[in-house]
Amino acid sequence: MFNIFKSWLKNSLMTILLLTIFLGINTATWTDPSQAALPSGNAITEGKALLRYALPIENKPVRQLQASLEDISTQLRANRRWGAISGDLKQASRILSQPSKILASVPKERQPQAEVWIAELKSGVDSLRELVNLKDKGKILVGRNKLLDIVTELEESMVTEFPFEVPAKYSNLPTLKGRATVAFKTNKGDLTAVVDGYSAPITAGNFVDLVQRGFYNGLEFTRSEESYVLQTGNPRGKEEGFIDPQTHEYRAIPLEILVEGDKEPTYGITLEQAGRYLDMPVLPFSSFGALAMARPETEVNGGSSQFFFFLFEPELTPAGRNLLDGRYAIFGYLIDGKEVLDKLKQGDTIESATVVEGIENLVQPQAA
Numbered sequence: 120m121f122n123i124f125k126s127w128l129k130n131s132l133m134t135i136l137l138l139t140i141f142l143g144i145n146t147a148t149w150t151d152p153s154q155a156a157l158p159s160g161n162a163i164t165e166g167k168a169l170l171r172y173a174l175p176i177e178n179k180p181v182r183q184l185q186a187s188l189e190d191i192s193t194q195l196r197a198n199r200r201w202g203a204i205s206g207d208l209k210q211a212s213r214i215l216s217q218p219s220k221i222l223a224s225v226p227k228e229r230q231p232q233a234e235v236w237i238a239e240l241k242s243g244v245d246s247l248r249e250l251v252n253l254k255d256k257g258k259i260l261v262g263r264n265k266l267l268d269i270v271t272e273l274e275e276s277m278v279t280e281f282p283f284e285v286p287a288k289y290s291n292l293p294t295l296k297g298r299a300t301v302a303f304k305t306n307k308g309d310l311t312a313v314v315d316g317y318s319a320p321i322t323a324g325n326f327v328d329l330v331q332r333g334f335y336n337g338l339e340f341t342r343s344e345e346s347y348v349l350q351t352g353n354p355r356g357k358e359e360g361f362i363d364p365q366t367h368e369y370r371a372i373p374l375e376i377l378v379e380g381d382k383e384p385t386y387g388i389t390l391e392q393a394g395r396y397l398d399m400p401v402l403p404f405s406s407f408g409a410l411a412m413a414r415p416e417t418e419v420n421g422g423s424s425q426f427f428f429f430l431f432e433p434e435l436t437p438a439g440r441n442l443l444d445g446r447y448a449i450f451g452y453l454i455d456g457k458e459v460l461d462k463l464k465q466g467d468t469i470e471s472a473t474v475v476e477g478i479e480n481l482v483q484p485q486a487a
Contacts, residue, residue, distance in 0.1 A: 360423025408453025
């Protein structure tokens with residue numbers, strides 16, 4: 120019922136790639152021009168970075184700061200381009216030298232903490248400059264990651280309200296008005312994921328609600344395809360989704376996709392069906408460990424409890440040209456435990472799933 124046909128993907132991907140070559144379309148063509156702060160050239164494949172860019176904020180200096188710090192790892196992979204890394208750090212220093220432009224988007228009551236973060240960022244950038252002189256790649260990456268974690272906190276402090284209204288027709292479903300962090304314990308090790316209600320409030324709310332109920336505890340991974348998907352969430356017994364104990368009915372979740380540049384998600388239709396072939400979701404299939412809602416192949420609104428981890432493989436499912444984008448709803452990304460996820464196979468077990476942060480953002484439907 121919930122199969123995503125790998126052979127279809129391969130054949131379709133080949134068709135798209137041939138068409139792309141014929142038309143001379145490159146990766147940049149697939150990026151919405153409104154997302155000017157996104158780093159150019161390379162598609163983003165890091166879950167934490169994608170989550171940062173998905174935050175509903177409009178402060179350009181902090182986005183430029185983020186892009187400069189993220190580019191460091193790209194330059195280190197490209198034969199350690201020390202000059203380019205120095206340029207990234209100079210750009211970061213220039214931005215941090217004008218803190219008022221960053222603080223302009225932070226509510227007054229949060230500005231004292233934001234000023235502390237900015238001071239930490241300034242100090243951290245100076246430390247990275249010294250490490251560049253020593254050409255210490257390992258320490259540079261560690262320092263860069265710590266600074267980006269601070270940037271995440273700074274950007275999150277800029278969000279003051281939920282950016283849109285969830286359609287009233289879905290008021291019977293739990294919603295996530297913000298983000299939540301979920302910790303999984305499996306028989307192979309631990310995983311941590313951040314679930315994004317800013318981009319997929321219904322899909323994320325359903326998932327967090329089920330985690331809170333203990334629904335996934337003890338469930339097996341029922342499907343595993345190398346370099347493709349790892350799926351779970353099929354309850355024991357004949358049912359293939361969550362049966363609400365109050366209504367005794369299958370809880371169906373609509374397909375929910377927020378497109379770059381849109382103010383709210385599109386519901387109940389794939390982007391292909393909507394004729395939006397080149398539009399990109401805010402949460403794309405471009406990161407190892409993306410969490411996505413599984414659904415029956417022919418029922419876009421038939422998802423429930425089953426979900427899959429996307430095992431991103433650049434050659435099979437390249438970022439920016441991924442045929443799953445716009446067809447299935449991503450609602451979060453793995454942020455820790457990639458090496459564990461890579462080991463998990465069909466038959467392995469989720470021993471427990473727990474909401475460790477953000478449960479206050481879960482909004483339950485009003486009783487009728």
